[in-house]
Amino acid sequence: MRTDAVGLPWQKTPNAVACNFALGHLIQNVQRSLTVDGRIHAGTYISAVGAIAGYAAQRTLFAESPPVVGVNINRAGVASGEQYWFGDTLNYMLVPKSEAEVNRCVWSMAAGGAVSAGLQVQQMPKFEWMFEYVASTIGGPNEGKSSVAARHQAHLPARDLLKAVWPVAVMCFSGKFPGANRDYPAAPVIWWSAIAAQASNRPIRDVRNVLPPHIALTLLMESAIYCSKLDQLRVEGAK
Numbered sequence: 668m669r670t671d672a673v674g675l676p677w678q679k680t681p682n683a684v685a686c687n688f689a690l691g692h693l694i695q696n697v698q699r700s701l702t703v704d705g706r707i708h709a710g711t712y713i714s715a716v717g718a719i720a721g722y723a724a725q726r727t728l729f730a731e732s733p734p735v736v737g738v739n740i741n742r743a744g745v746a747s748g749e750q751y752w753f754g755d756t757l758n759y760m761l762v763p764k765s766e767a768e769v770n771r772c773v774w775s776m777a778a779g780g781a782v783s784a785g786l787q788v789q790q791m792p793k794f795e796w797m798f799e800y801v802a803s804t805i806g807g808p809n810e811g812k813s814s815v816a817a818r819h820q821a822h823l824p825a826r827d828l829l830k831a832v833w834p835v836a837v838m839c840f841s842g843k844f845p846g847a848n849r850d851y852p853a854a855p856v857i858w859w860s861a862i863a864a865q866a867s868n869r870p871i872r873d874v875r876n877v878l879p880p881h882i883a884l885t886l887l888m889e890s891a892i893y894c895s896k897l898d899q900l901r902v903e904g905a906k
Contacts (some may be wrong), residue, residue: 676771676861685842685852686862692839692851693719693866698873700835709874711828713883714813714821714890716870718829719836720773720863721891722902724760725752727860732756745806751896753802760860761891762794771861777887780871781880792885801892813889815882825890829902836863867891 677686697715701707734740740754763772770776774794782788797814804810811824821828838844840859842851854862871883878886894902 674770675865677858682852682855682858685854686858688842688851689840689854689858690862690865692842692844693836693862694869696835696839697832697866698870700832708822709878709883710815710819710886711821711823713870713874713878713886714825715828715832716863716867717773717777717887717890718825718894719832720777720860720867720887721761721894722829722833722897723836723859723863724773724891725757725895725897726899727857728757728760730856743805747806749806749901750898751805752898753896757895758798761888761895771864773860773864773867773891774888776864777867777871777884777891780868781884783868784872784875784880784883786880786884790881792881792888794888797885797889798892801889801896804893805896811893813886815885819878819882819886821886821890825893826897826901828890829894829897833902 675683675686675690677683680686697719698707698712701712701715728734732739734752736742739756740752742750743753744750759768759772761772762774763769768775778791781791800814804812811826812820823831836859840854840856840862842853844851867887871880871887874883
C-alpha cells in the first residue's frame with residue numbers, strides 16, 4: 668500500500684476552502700489544547716490525533732450511509748452492556764481498499780508521516796495486528812490502551828482522551844471559534860474523516876525526536892481503530 672499520498676482529496680470541490688481552513692485549524696488547535704506550560708506529552712498528543720481521526724471516520728461513514736446493523740455494519744456487546752461498532756465498511760474508512768482512497772484514510776497519511784520521520788518501509792508495523800489487538804481488548808482491563816510499552820502510553824485511555832479533544836475538533840470543523848472576530852466556513856461531515864486523516868501525517872514527524880516513528884504510528888492507529896468503534900452517545904452524550 669502506498670504511503671506517499673499527495674494532494675488534498677477535496678481540492679476540486681466546492682468545499683475546498685472550508686476543508687483547508689479546518690485542516691489548518693485542527694493541526695494547530697489539537698496541539699495547543701494539550702500543551703501545558705509550553706510542553707506536550709508526545710504519546711498523549713499522538714493518541715489524541717488518532718482518536719479524532721478514528722471517530723471522525725465513523726461520523727463520516729454514518730453521514731454517507733446511515734448504519735443498518737447486519738447490512739452495512741455490525742454491533743458487538745460486552746458484559747457491561749455497552750455496544751461497539753464493527754465491520755469492513757468501518758475498517759475501510761481507516762485503511763484504503765484502493766489507490767483512489769489513499770489520501771483520505773488515516774493509515775496512509777499516518778504511515779506516510781512515519782516514513783518521513785525515518786521509518787523504513789520494511790519495518791512498518793502491520794495494521795492487521797493492530798485491528799486484532801484492539802478487538803481483543805474490548806471489554807477488558809486494557810481497553811482503550813495501546814499495545815506499546817507503558818512508558819509511551821497516553822496519559823488517558825483513548826475514550827477519555829477523545830471526550831477531551833473531540834469538542835476541539837468539532838470547533839475546527841465548524842469554523843466557529845470563541846472570541847474570534849469572524850467565522851470560517853464549515854466543513855461538511857462527509858469531509859471530516861479525510862480532514863482528520865490528513866492531520867495525522869504531521870504529528871508523527873513533530874515528535875520523532877522523542878517518540879520513534881513506529882511507536883508513534885502504532886499509538887495513533889490503535890487509538891483511531893478503537894475510537895472508530897465507540898457509540899456516539901458514549902462520546903458526545905444526548906443531542
